[in-house]
Amino acid sequence: MTYQDIHAARFLSRPNRFIARVELDGGEETVHVKNTGRCKELLLPGCTVYLEGSANPQRKTKYDLVAVEKLRPGRSPLLINMDAQAPNRVFGEWMAAGLGVELGLPKPDLLRPETPRGNSRFDFYWEALETMGPPQSRLSGFVRRGGARTRDEECPTGCSESERTLLRRGFVEVKGCTLEEDGRALFPDAPTQRGVKHLRELIACRQAGYEAAVCVVVQMEGMAAFSPNDRTHPEFGAALREAAEAGVKVLAVECAVAPDRLTMTRPVPVVL
Secondary structure (H helix, E strand, O other), rough: EEOOEEEEEEEEEEEEEEEEEEEEEOOOEEEOOOOOOOOOOOOOOOOOOEEEEEEOOOOOOOOEEEEEEEEEEEEEEEEEEEEOOOOHHHHHHHOOOEEEEHHHHOOOEEHHHHHHHHOOOEEEEEEEEEEEOOOOOEEEEEEEEOOOOOOOOOOOOOOHHHHHHEEEEEEEEEEEEEEEEEEEEEEOOOOOHHHHHHHHHHHHHHOOOEEEEEEEEOOOOOOOOEEEEOOOHHHHHHHHHHHOOOOEEEEEEEEEEEEOEEEEEEEEEEEE
């Protein structure tokens, strides 16, 4: 994904979770912060932030704060995208392009965002049809896996390879990660009961026969691994491990970050 009309500015303060004051072109500007999280380790007075100009002249704020250079003593700053809406957008692009195949996710025939099931609304629901190769018996039709519909019936003489079709179905919850400590990505940066609830619901999806995954979109580069932030929210870490044991895929993917763009690039090892 890309941004338009990017400006570098100097961060001054954050009066509340929705706005920040920055120095831009020699003057002070109030801007919208596209992340309501704490981000206390990122938004430090004097750090460089990047703003996207708005094309809407009716807005109260002219700019959105979308990225920050994290100050690291003795090291160069780390550029972090902190747009809370970006992870779903880049994941949707990545999934639709079939780039999740190496992590066990298909190139979907259907990819639907914001899909409710049970007591949750998941970020994505997907379906994918896959051929199974030449039939090994006289059974054909849909083969059940991951909540798939079935039609097991005797295959007529001469049935083709395309008649053996697997319908895979699954749910994915996406989490954006902006917290870094010593080269390791951590989530969450604050307690999240909503995140725990989503993990419980993903376990229920898996038990119902669907595939299920949580994908942590790491909004920075150069991370050695991803782990749950047990110090900040041990309940989330416990729920994530429980989900993994129940068959929910736990994925972490790093992004290439520039002030004007964000692109998912490579898997990051998950250490639970």
